[in-house]
Amino acid sequence: MNTISLQTIDSYVALIELNRPEAKNAISVQFLRELHECIRDVERGKFRVLVIIGMGDAFCSGADLKERKTMTEPEVKSFLRNINLCFRDLENLSIPTIAAINGYAFGGGLELALSCDIRYANETALMGLTETKLGIIPGAGGTQRLSRIVGIPTAMEWIFSGKKLTSAEALSKGLVSKVVNPLELKESSLALAREISESAPIAVSAAKKAIRQGFQLPMESALTWEQLCYSETLTTKDRLEALQAFAEKRKPIFKGE
DSSP states (O other): OSSEEEEEEETTEEEEEEEGGGTTOBBBBHHHHHHHHHHHHHHHOOOEEEEEEEESSSOOOOOOOHTTOOOOOHHHHHHHHHHHHHHHHHHEEEOOEEEOOOOOTHHHHHHHHHSSSEEEEETOOOOOOGGGGGGGGOOSSSHHHHHHHHHHHHHHHHHHHHHOEEHHHHHTTSSEEEEEOOOGGGHHHHOOOOOOOTHHHHHHHHHHHHHHHTSSSSSSHHHHHHHHHTTTTTHHHHHHHHHHHHTTOOOOOOOOO
């Protein structure tokens, strides 16, 4: 039975559902392999936005500790390499990505969400990088991605203590950008995805690249990088379509050209 499913919503929105609810969507070797393949399929497709959500009452509870207990040290190291490659490929997708945190998101589960561009959560969600309570540290990018999102002191406080955060606490520090009723999370996330999918896809991709890569540069270099990304949009048919639509007082129809 597949633990991950990929669906197409309204032509341009990809929806990945984490479908291992009996294990709180814990990351097993099979789960990770299927997730990585779905991410590759999204990159190969004509999607404009990706939404990831968990089935059941968890987004993703982290690594499958039952399976982990049976692994040898080399197998654990191989798993860590593969999960880092998977999350890096997710982070580096050319399209925007949205994590819909519908419940527990601990350890690798939160690291999965941190690899996305935008995070929404429901009101009952709990999340945290809790690895220090297991005698380890976050090993799938958590120490680096969390500190870049909420700042080093807050990231240190949360990681050192293994703190479990409510969605309200996560919202107050910018870890998530919106908190909604549990019954509204999926539709709210898809609504944002649909709105993004109606923007010019080349422009959205260029904006993502400008933000992601410019963030770590000194301001002067970052502004130069922004101009390079901007230049990618100047010769597109979509830019001309936007100008034509404005003149005709209609909604533009973007084709990603």
